[in-house]
Amino acid sequence: MREPPANFPTPVAIAGCGATTAVGRGVEALRSALRANSSGLRACEKFDSPRFQSKITGAIPQTGNDNDNPAWQFATDALEEARSSALEILKKIPAERIGLVLSTTKANIAALERISENRLCSETARRHLQGNFLAADLAAAHGARGPVQCVSVACVSGLVAIQQAAKLIQRGAADAVFVVGVDTLSNFVMAGFTALKAIDPNGCRPFDKDRCGLSPGEAGAAIVLVGQASSLCSSKSQLDRQDACPTIKILGWGGSNDANHLTGPSRDGSGLARAIRSALKMSKLLPAEIDYINAHGTGTPYNDAMESIALKNVFGEACPPFSGAKGMLGHTLGAAGVVETILCAIAMQEKFLPGTPRLNTIAEGVPAGLVREPRSVAKINRVLKLNTGFGGANGALILGHE
């Protein structure tokens, strides 16, 4: 077994997951969609307006409620599932030793719309306009009395939240941390991406030669991270059906900034390449040891081109198999890093490479490893997860499966 890196004294592992996404409620819905390579993108009548570039989104199937606090609802649904799946481990940890890190870009932005339109809006929904209050209330409601943080680094937020949670465990501030990612679809977000002309009218097609934009999406996603102290290792997680201990671990991460443009990635991919190299260095891995890469893959011309260049920069002509999930879920912004890490964990546990939903013709310049349809593999033990975001932020996270 590989030794953990020296600056990584406490191994941190995934003990449970929860997700509410465009493909349905629960990790099982995500697992099924991942296996079937299906897409949850569909026309959403709420956004059927000339004010928006497209009505095709990654909306969570409607409950029929006129909800003034969807961020709370989606986050709570995901967190309840994650806690439930890690129940045996969490029973052994006092509430004071459980932390929560929230990843969000817009928190409960629905409240701003409702208040400005003089629609009914509860005080709680208004309070959750502020991500730190949403985080604090989630922690209080879910029995986390340890440290609480609200992280927001554009679309890299989810990966940064996982890093922050791992750090809390490693420096002894917590024994378990709930990482929660949430962002919701709103007129605010749709109007913004329309103003930027960033939406593909026909639904996003990551790495496709005809790609022309992203599809906004929404999700609540939660991961229970635990330190792998021996006292915790007699419990199974939902991802480890046969093992006696959670086996999917955080091996390392890297971050960087392009310092180039507020809304566009650098053309040469050097920033993302630097983040990947930092993550490999922290994980003490060589590029050839990565079995699969889950790309950011928004479907915008510039992002996917930049990402392709970055992958070639680091991996050369021997790029590992990679794919993107935003054709399935849309771009879930602050939730993306969390929900896409859950996808990676499912793939590692079940030994298959996820596909790239909605891909027709692979664009020129895309590395040869792009996976079109899911396929089984003998091993998928080292996975690299990538995200990039506005403000030039880049993030890379490496997961290991023993």
Place this chain on the structure above:
Amino acid sequence: MNKIFIAATSKVAAADLPSARLGPRFARLDLQSQMALLAVESLGVDFQEFSPDRVAVCLAAKIGSLSTDVEFWNGRDGAGGPSPTLFAYTLPSAAIGEIAIRHKLTGPNLCFVDDDKILLSEAADLIQRGEADYCVCVSCAVVTAAAAELIQIPPETGACAVFLQRGEGLRELTEFDRDMKSLCANFCRPKISG
């Protein structure tokens, strides 16, 4: 464990903005980014002395981007529709991007939506772990009148910045350094080692 030092501090208020001389692009930024850039500029640090990928930028945004969110949303029915420029600033971390662009800083980023009580310790942790050698820490409290009305807190506009590094500085960072505003009020002269 390496000691981390406070190498420079700054504190700015809305009244300092008219005298800011930060180029034509500055006027196009949202208020939070302007305050953050001005606070970093006021540190007096020459960032060209450092390897750009070893300088991290960490931000605490007291109410996230809510002041800019309200401005963007209120402009949705204006001529030409909602502003694409302003939309880019409806992310709490937008100011980090502006700081990185101006000073060509390509190290890792961290942004909290909250006051700054954990900012310095998390920034120091980045250095302790070897993820960066230096860190620009910025705390922004930008609550416009419209945002203040929305979330029912008093309006305010201010920012402060701290530059952390290993080795030497004004004084060593301690676990008690949690209030950046007081900290920045107590120091004014930068001392930087390249």
